[in-house]
Structures are given as C-alpha cells and as structure tokens.
Amino acid sequence: MRASDRAYATLLDEIQSGILRPGAVLGEVEQAARLGVSRTPLREALGRLAADGLVAQQSPRVTVVTAIDAGDIREIFEVRRALEESAARLAAERGDAAAFADLARDFAHVDLAGAEAPGPTSPTTDGTDAYYALIERFDLALDAAVANDYLTAALRTVRTHLVRVRRLARDNPARLAASVAEHRLIAAAIAARDADLAAHATHVHLHNALHSILESLRATALTNSSTPRSI
Incomplete structure (x- = not known):
C-alpha cells in the first residue's frame, strides 16, 4: 500500500469513528510525524479527504475536520x-x-x-x-x-x-x-x-x-x- 493510501485510510477511519472530531486540527508537520509518512503523501491524503468533504484547509499548513450539523x-x-x-x-x-x-x-x-x-x-x-x-x-x-x-x-x-x-x-x-x-x-x-x-x-x-x-x-x-x- 502506498504511503498516501495508508495515511488516507488511517485518517478516514479516525474521522468516521470519532477519534478525530469535528474541528480537530490536522497540522501537516504533526500528522506526518504521527502517521510515519513524509509531507507529500500526507498532502495527497488530505487532498482526498478534502474532496470527500471531510476536511477543509484553514491555512497553507493547517487542515481541520469539517463539522456536520x-x-x-x-x-x-x-x-x-x-x-x-x-x-x-x-x-x-x-x-x-x-x-x-x-x-x-x-x-x-x-x-x-x-x-x-x-x-x-x-x-x-x-x-x-x-x-x-x-x-x-x-x-x-x-x-x-x-x-x-x-x-x-x-x-x-x-x-x-x-x-x-x-x-x-x-x-x-x-x-x-x-x-x-x-x-x-x-x-x-x-x-x-x-x-x-x-x-x-x-x-x-x-x-x-x-x-x-x-x-x-x-x-x-x-x-x-x-x-x-x-x-
């Protein structure tokens, strides 16, 4: 499995399970280190999650889990x-x-x-x-x-x-x-x-x-x- 696919699967599961709750900040540096991937595959994973509507970019290096009401x-x-x-x-x-x-x-x-x-x-x-x-x-x-x-x-x-x-x-x-x-x-x-x-x-x-x-x-x-x- 590619690093970006692994990062995507982990973050998706954490968002869906509620481990990462709405509003949770996904700092690029911190998440890359936590997931054991470099920044490039992490960005790819975050891009896929953004396309799914599960995260939104708050700044160039900070992404947050979207709320759902x-x-x-x-x-x-x-x-x-x-x-x-x-x-x-x-x-x-x-x-x-x-x-x-x-x-x-x-x-x-x-x-x-x-x-x-x-x-x-x-x-x-x-x-x-x-x-x-x-x-x-x-x-x-x-x-x-x-x-x-x-x-x-x-x-x-x-x-x-x-x-x-x-x-x-x-x-x-x-x-x-x-x-x-x-x-x-x-x-x-x-x-x-x-x-x-x-x-x-x-x-x-x-x-x-x-x-x-x-x-x-x-x-x-x-x-x-x-x-x-x-x-």
Whole structure:
C-alpha cells in the first residue's frame, strides 16, 4: 500500500469513528510525524479527504475536520434518497433475485441483542455489529446489481458521510429493530422483482432514518445545553 493510501485510510477511519472530531486540527508537520509518512503523501491524503468533504484547509499548513450539523444531514439524505431509490428500482430489474432472497432471510434472522464469533481469528461482535456487517453485504449486492459505475461512485461518497452520521446519533434500540425490518422488506421486494415496492420501501426507510437521527441530535443538544458547566 502506498504511503498516501495508508495515511488516507488511517485518517478516514479516525474521522468516521470519532477519534478525530469535528474541528480537530490536522497540522501537516504533526500528522506526518504521527502517521510515519513524509509531507507529500500526507498532502495527497488530505487532498482526498478534502474532496470527500471531510476536511477543509484553514491555512497553507493547517487542515481541520469539517463539522456536520442537521442541515448537512438533511442535504446528505436528499442525495441519498435520489440515489438509493433509483438503485433499489434498478436492482429489482437487473439483480440476482436469489442473492436478495438470501439477504432478506438474513435480515429476518438478525438478533440485535445476540453475539456471534465469526471465526477463530475474528473478534466477537454483538448483534448491532453483525447487523451493520449485513448492511455492508446488502450495499455490495445492490452496487453489483445496479451495474452503473457512476451511480455506485456517487453512493460511495454518500456512504462515507453516513458513517459519521450514524456515530453522531445516539443508539436507539427501537429504531435499529425497525431498520432491520425495513431492510428485510427492501431485499424481499428486490428478490420479487417488484421495482415499485423496492423504491417505496427504500423511501420509507430513509424517511424514518432521517427523522430518528435528527431527533437524536436534538436530544443530545438539549442534554448538553442543560448540563451545568464547572467554572
């Protein structure tokens, strides 16, 4: 792996996981030393992150992690809705019905409270981790079914931001359970080659997801504003 790819992958993971929070300063000298790369590959990595919209240049040698607020999230979901509804419709027309029938079955058997050990060298994951892994499989199947490089490239960009959005929102067990059922319906509709139902089920899923995320952010903001500050 090239040094710039390694630096990009590390910084992307740290931004998406919340290790590098919005507003975090990414000084060129400090980050190059921390990541063990020279400044040229670091600049390449930061340039890619800037193109993703995850960082912004504050000065010639200082870059900061961009903030994400409710307005940004609404805009992301506007794009996501257009792309994913189209993708679901196309997948129902073009995709491997058996593959999506298998995914629908897997969604039906998700146990959010359970735990599983994928293998002797893999860490044990709880039910939520397993569910997000299943969503990744669903996304890969959707991309393969659509067979449109322009559409899937746009979806990858949106998904890059969605990782941050999910981590900014609080865990909501009721919403997660509803999301499992919504994904099962989408996969089943694609398997049945019902393009209208696949698109409509995707629309409902995204509407509910956006509402839940915005509610979580509002609740977090209210909690933070009511917490006494030490002086």
